[in-house]
Amino acid sequence: MIPVSRGRGCIVEYNHQTCLFFLPPYIALTGLLVSLEGSRGAISASKEDLDFLSTLLQNKELHSIVKLHKTLVDRVRDDRRCSPVLSSSMQISLDVLEVLMPRISLSDTSKQLFHLLQKPHIQGILCSHDAVAQKDYLPRLPDLPQEMDDDEETIKIVQLVKSTEPLGATIKTDEENGKIIIARVMHGGAADRSGLINVGDEVCEVNGINVEGKSPADVLQILQHSEGTITFKLIPADPKGGARESKMKVRAHFDFNTDVDPYIPCKEAGLSFNKREILHIVSQDDPYWWQARKEGDRNMRAGLIPSKALQERKIIHERLSMSDHKKKSESDDYDREDIATYEEVVKLYPRPELPRPIVLIGPPGVGRNELKRRIMEINPDKYHTPVPHTSRSPRIGEVNGKEYNFVSRELMEEQIARGEFLEFGEYKGNLYGTSLESVKSIIRSGLTCIINPHYQALKMLRTPDIKPYIIYIKPPPFDTLKSTRNAAFAMSTFDETNSRGFTDDEFNEILRSSKRIEFLYDHWFDETIVNDDFKMALEQLLEIDHKLKTEPLWAPAAWLQ
Numbered sequence: 001m002i003p004v005s006r007g008r009g010c011i012v013e014y015n016h017q018t019c020l021f022f023l024p025p026y027i028a029l030t031g032l033l034v035s036l037e038g039s040r041g042a043i044s045a046s047k048e049d050l051d052f053l054s055t056l057l058q059n060k061e062l063h064s065i066v067k068l069h070k071t072l073v074d075r076v077r078d079d080r081r082c083s084p085v086l087s088s089s090m091q092i093s094l095d096v097l098e099v100l101m102p103r104i105s106l107s108d109t110s111k112q113l114f115h116l117l118q119k120p121h122i123q124g125i126l127c128s129h130d131a132v133a134q135k136d137y138l139p140r141l142p143d144l145p146q147e148m149d150d151d152e153e154t155i156k157i158v159q160l161v162k163s164t165e166p167l168g169a170t171i172k173t174d175e176e177n178g179k180i181i182i183a184r185v186m187h188g189g190a191a192d193r194s195g196l197i198n199v200g201d202e203v204c205e206v207n208g209i210n211v212e213g214k215s216p217a218d219v220l221q222i223l224q225h226s227e228g229t230i231t232f233k234l235i236p237a238d239p240k241g242g243a244r245e246s247k248m249k250v251r252a253h254f255d256f257n258t259d260v261d262p263y264i265p266c267k268e269a270g271l272s273f274n275k276r277e278i279l280h281i282v283s284q285d286d287p288y289w290w291q292a293r294k295e296g297d298r299n300m301r302a303g304l305i306p307s308k309a310l311q312e313r314k315i316i317h318e319r320l321s322m323s324d325h326k327k328k329s330e331s332d333d334y335d336r337e338d339i340a341t342y343e344e345v346v347k348l349y350p351r352p353e354l355p356r357p358i359v360l361i362g363p364p365g366v367g368r369n370e371l372k373r374r375i376m377e378i379n380p381d382k383y384h385t386p387v388p389h390t391s392r393s394p395r396i397g398e399v400n401g402k403e404y405n406f407v408s409r410e411l412m413e414e415q416i417a418r419g420e421f422l423e424f425g426e427y428k429g430n431l432y433g434t435s436l437e438s439v440k441s442i443i444r445s446g447l448t449c450i451i452n453p454h455y456q457a458l459k460m461l462r463t464p465d466i467k468p469y470i471i472y473i474k475p476p477p478f479d480t481l482k483s484t485r486n487a488a489f490a491m492s493t494f495d496e497t498n499s500r501g502f503t504d505d506e507f508n509e510i511l512r513s514s515k516r517i518e519f520l521y522d523h524w525f526d527e528t529i530v531n532d533d534f535k536m537a538l539e540q541l542l543e544i545d546h547k548l549k550t551e552p553l554w555a556p557a558a559w560l561q
């Protein structure tokens, strides 16, 4: 008779006596081997089979697997050892990356760790760990009431302990049958964490009060007046399993105030935010109202925000009504193609070998050139600006590639037609321009490229192969603009000879043009510097550049795809 093992016990027929050992499986393996060797003569099997079995039972790998299995089984049994030590390993890894960033050049180990932590599969494991670890089943609830309806199979009774935290679910009247149903469950809220309340569940009773025929406002009143435990009697919707939380992060391109929004289905469930804030979209299940959290917000409950489609509709509607009220010339701006709502973003880590170029955008005359000139003067080995191209002939003393790249008019026209120039123009019969390739070659050289192109060049620059960091140089209000420029005897850039100060009309023109640039492009600005005090503006620019080289910063997700 060949020994057999069943489950964790082990039945061994040995000398026609049946013994039942409840031994750890790996010890049982040894027992089997002993019994096999001791009863070879009594077993009616070929020597070949017995040798095979004996070798198998001695196999080290088999012993290791059985041992591993036992360890896992023991751990799963022991609840305390299974609970996660933390649920924010992803955030910790990001913190570690930030700490490591300025130190990667110090040792190979920190460099290795820095690269390892950025690997998608490591981040994937950490994310999955946190998702599992964050499943919070607290608070512990009292026992369920004894009495149950006859049709108890279709009813579920959910008890939640009332706290200061909102329930995190909204209700509505079902249009077809007039019943109260769960309309939304906010991700991370108390209802969601309970895992017991789902969208579509029909509410029959709240704290023993039948809600049939009542309005959502009546039910809300019951909830507000209840103390301690809230008991819901629900008819479950089709159980489809909880929706998984999305990991999408977006930058908002508009302000949203839940208190003044006329369309939001439940103000209390809304999430107000400001333009440029980073939002973590946790659910897009509803076509009109997404659920989101603010990035870095410790409050785990998500709030309602308008979906991209809803916000686009709002913007189109606003533009149409504005253009109805304005003359054509005034409404031109509102024809801009971009309908900026949300942009998906990811954190972009600095790459010392490929520094991101700094692009200074602003109205002509605001001081971009002066800022660029001064930052290059302070650190000429670090910052470079592209050498422009021209079709004019070199003057005495001018060197090709230094003041200008001198090219023929035909070649420059061909390159312009192929879209290879960021910007170009004609002055006194000669073409001048900055090529995209000249920007790329500075990036490749490891230097920081700094440029101050016309704002129309932004579209061409904002691409994955350039990854620009766009800084908007904003003029201060009229009085400050005028007083700072006059005090510095600033030369007007509107005057071709550059030999006089700015006029009031020119200051107004700077402000007008800044409004237009903001309207058209402010969703692309990574940062804004108000150029009132020049020294402070320069300091801010240097700080931004330091941040750009040492910190992971949000950038369009499309750049990494």
Ligand SMILES: Nc1ncnc2c1ncn2[C@@H]1O[C@H](COP(=O)(O)OP(=O)(O)OP(=O)(O)O)[C@@H](O)[C@H]1O
Residues within 6 Å of the ligand: 362, 363, 364, 365, 366, 367, 368, 369, 370, 371, 452, 484, 485, 488, 489, 490, 491, 492, 493, 494, 531, 532, 533, 534, 535, 537
């Ligand atoms: N904060 C400031 N305070 C005083 N003067 C300033 C300040 N910033 C710039 N200026 C002066 O304003 C003038 C115009 O600046 P600059 O040439 O840099 O403008 P710009 O934005 O490059 O305009 P353009 O694109 O038309 O050349 C210069 O004389 C500059 O020294």
